[in-house]
Amino acid sequence: MPKSEPFERHTDRYEAWFETHEAAYRSELAALERLIPRPGFGIEIGVGTGRFADPLGMAVGLDPAREMLVRSRRRGLDVVRGVAESLPFEDDTFDTALVVTTICFVDDVPATLAEARRILRPDGSLVVGYVDRDSPVGRVYQEKKSENPFYREATFVSTDELVDALEAAGFSEFEFVQTIYEWPGDIDEPEPVREGYGDGSFVGLGASR
Template sequence: MEARTAEDKADEHLRATRAYYDEFSARYEAHRGGRDRGGYHDLVDALEIDFVRRFGEGRDVLEVGCGTGLLLARIAAFARSARGVDLSPGMLERARARGLDAVEGSATALPFADESFDVACSFKVLAHVQDVRAALAEMARVVRPGGHVIAEFYNPYSLRGLVKKLGPAGAISDRTRESAVFTRFDAPRAAAALMPGNVHLVASRGVRIVTPFAAAMRVPGLGRLLHRAEWALCDSPLAALGGFWIAAARKA
């Protein structure tokens, strides 16, 4: 009975998350993909892609939670092959419209064979997965020995974490706010401990270290200063203060 109850709860979580992102897909790119004129989302995307390129150039890369394919399209430009998986049919419809290789599936049960990729990366997704250890184990499973798992976590000890804790939840539609989806925050040390035993941390990056809120990037002068600061600090000791903390772990 307990196992069945746990399974039911997991299924309910997946259904709720899928419905949330199906709804979000209609507005997801409103300020992304260059529509914000080099603003906050473009900066975050660029910092993430630059980190993936370090490990994935000329290799086979999987993006777990590829959404509408904005990042996956950029990964495809430098990878040998780029595939994506996402839980939301609404998001996948837009990714496939870009001509991307993207399939439906859950982060905790990836629809790929063992050791299929050189890199498995995930951004802004693991924070919405209850069984994050299972998701990380799945990412490691599909990576070849010597390959890398690149996982992004929401950091509670950051300016972004503070804003999310104290401020009102943002809206994804006229009727739904961000608080409608499960969200976890894992500090860098705790996040690193979530990794499976067959991978070890080799690098990390902090994103949104000094930017207090997204709208700050649109302030004349300040936006340019924040942009330069984020690039200068992303791989420094202050990376642990990033609102998004990215870990790269090598598989034995």
């Protein structure tokens, strides 16, 4: 079952994170912008309240949480209720598929990636943004996830694990960017975005279909 119940119940708390941690949020946006220069017709899978889809130029948002979709619709997105493992779209529909801080919540990562590839056009791109399990922030999130209603049921992934899953799903031509080098609550200004991974706790990964 999709882990959507906390997002239905705590939507205001979810939204408040972006206000409280604006510098961290802006850092993550800047990292993802590096990987999406021209989104074309794009979708965010696990759109939440549209905090990433809207500024990054996605046209469509999908999420299992109804209350999240209400907020995304207010931001002007076309929204669809559904789960990542069974996308209600035809093959070859989108130029870009965006998945941000969602991969740790899906029930089946291989199925999610296979579905993302299926709905992408032959020259389409997948962009995944996530907190690396092996990073400083990722380790703290894991240690304290029982205290957080959102992360309680999360399964964090490392970059190497995600790359293996992407290759198994048929993706290639990987590109990495990273940011967030301090604890998000301690960041007063946007952090720099650098190529690669291993230093920053938030990683953006771009892959070709």
